[in-house]
Amino acid sequence: MARSRYLRVHDLPFPAQHDIRSTSDNVEKLERFLKQYDIVKEVTTTIGQGAPRFMLTYGPEKQYDAYGQMIIRVENREDVITIISKIREFAAQNELDGQLKIKRMEIGPSTDAKIEARFSGPDPVVLRQLAQEAKSILTKDDGAHSIRDDWRERSKVLQPVFNEQKARRLGISKTDLDQLLLTSVSGKTVGLYRDGTKMLPIVARSPEAERYSVENLQDLQVFSPVLNVYVPASQIVDSFEVVWEDSLIMRRDRKRTITVMADHDVIGNETPAKLFARVKANIEAIELPQGYTMEWGGEYESSTDAQKAIFGSLPIGYLSMFMITVLLFNSVRKPLVIWSTVPLAIIGVTAGLVVFQAPFSFMALLGLLSLSGMLIKNGIVLMDQINLEVDSGKDPYQAVFDSGVSRVRPVSMAAITTILGMIPLLFDVFFKSMAVTIMFGLGFATILTLIVIPVVYCLAFKIKAPKHA
Template sequence: PEGSSLQACDEAARKLTEMILKEDGVASISTYVGESSPRFVLVIDPVQPRNNYAQLVVVAKDLKSRKNLEKKIKVLVEEQLPNVQSYSRSIPLGPPTPYPVMIRVSAPTDALAKEYAGKLKQVMLENKNVTMVRYDWMEKAPAVRVELDDDKLRQMGLTRKTVASALYAEISGYSISQYYEGDQAIDIVFRLEPKDHQSISDLGTMSIPTAKGAVQLNQVAYLSYENEDGMIWRRNLLPTITVNAGIADGVTGNDVTNQIMEASKEMRNKLPAGVTIEIGGPSEKSEDSLRSLLGPVPAMLVIMLILLMTMLKDVRKVIIVVCTAPLGIVGVILGLFLFNTPLGIMAEIGALALIGTIIRNSTVLVDQIDQHLAQGMPRLKAVTESVIVRFRPIMLTALTTVLGLIPMFPSDFWRGLAIAISCGLTVATLITLIVMPVIYCLIFNVGNEEK
């Protein structure tokens, strides 16, 4: 919890480390107290140093052991360390995000931000796919409030700055020199022993130097206990609380985020002025990636239309070819469903890449029809013969592409791209060989003419 000491955090981290080491399948553990691990891989998200934070990097012997350890660590913390808030996950393959679901609540005041963050938390907890909910800052930490008496300060010849400097020197300490151990510089800090300021009465007896001698702090100030925010995160100068959530297996963070935003729609429609609830984390980055990916698409389509018109020299033929381009979506959706793979950014790139291949196959068929017509073949026969002649080359080309992508199926990173292209290309090729001739006959009125 917020306000916990570094010593308490260190004890909990050591206890958890010892418990995990007793589990099967553990290759090594690196434990960091008060800070996160160095960024040994790009997708690691560094955490701001603080006393109540510890991070364990557990390396498993194999993939099966890693999956088992993920579940066991959650159980160990819940049973053996009930006062510890924990979250375990595998290192992500995409952009660094601490949690799969992250929603930001911004408000003009921290009280308003806390109020609506609490309401959003209740909405999240009602979702069956949410396993835990946590704020990036919300809890107040115990603190000592020092209220200085300006009249007494003037009588003693002191200023607020003098008192603040004295307290800083005695509690936090000043670096008076450095000690070198090898090539590492270690600060030598001058301060009071921690045992000398463990209670509010000890703080009151601290000496504040003056021109006429030292006075005790409680002679010029009133000390009291209170709870205060240890940190306040701001976004665009507004206090902002990020409500984070963990999710169950078998669902994606984007789907759960959309469910939560839909469930909180009524609350979001009644927000006071200045209060906003926005999607953050993986969903926000996914939207940004998709937006940047689709940005050049209009220009790409215009260039493709110009090239098709230059080659085919007939608007009707261009329409036939373009009508077959969306057929790959059928195969992409079917493949992702069969292999239980989410529609991520890699799958979206694969679906976009299919457009060119599908248009190429349709263009080849239209060109083959033109060649048969130039030989004097009747239109209906020219269409059917073109499909028969081009069936084997088109199918073999698609098959070699699919076989080349199969080794990428086990990869967590490339699976979406490989499935989207291979399944989309297979289904689109089969449908194109059937649908494209039909569209050609309809536009050129081939069937009626033959009759």
């Protein structure tokens, strides 16, 4: 995947009920730390939600008080590795090691994480157990980083034990108690304040020191229609229990689904595909209770979907190209000779990707597929010349030889101009792998085409060299 000069640090690890002001203070510490380095050109910070969608491949986070995100721009792409190392040092010193999610901004199809395993089922407790098993497997692999799930940590809450019998005698419902607690803790809008052109809400709620005290909550007054007076909440609440609950439950296709996510080391040379290959079998071996399912997401899913879309219509395109060559030469053997050169491009493609250390990404796949048409064109030029030489009355062997020599210049010039046209794309992070694929695949295949087509033609039509040759 193409990489840019932008780095995204997100999912800053604050408790689920962390106050947004405290979140802002903690994020500001990291921001001040980064701004002391000259290679950091810009730092954009968002608190409580993701940034606006400034590029197609970026998906902003929903509103969440405990969420913080920083988008960092550095001087050069090489500086990204340096800044990542500095951030990890800061995280280790501030007990955040392994919790900050560091991700390079990518130009091209992107996912929340490179490795994603989705568990679906009815019971949140069982889903968390399955997710924990998957995270344990990923933790044992040194190549897995930023291991997490999308349900976040459970949050600790005070839960009132509502006495329905006492409440019924007082004419108080559970809804009345809920509204009372909501007003006391979260607040209730009681009016609006006009500040110039802005309308600011006036919210009434208990002082901060009294919001989460059990004694103060028990003394809250709730109106009793039966007695026509306010009574303390302690008369309808037996006690307050401290419980842990899922503050966020995600669903997919209307089913509870927890997604375990992990990324590869962004400063290493290992690809996500290698990490996925190591953990795939172990995670799939997790025993699932009846009614629960597991499926893969992340880069594996996006790559599979993209390849299905391409390869679904690919046979039609290749069949059409083959039929055109058959109609062009009114023969089957000659098109087969031409098509025999197409696999030769793989030699050059492999060498090019290795030399430039470029991944075989989706764009590289498109480049490889587009090579077919270019190589077929070169083959048609050479085959047409062979036909002209044979029709002129030349000896078949001599006709093949002369055609190969005479077509060296036009075939080579066509390939060279295409290769030169790809050079500017080598400096583009998104199209680099496609440019390398076309340049090296076309260059190697063109040279081999001028040799292979005459040889295969002679074999297909049983042409032998004259004895005096």
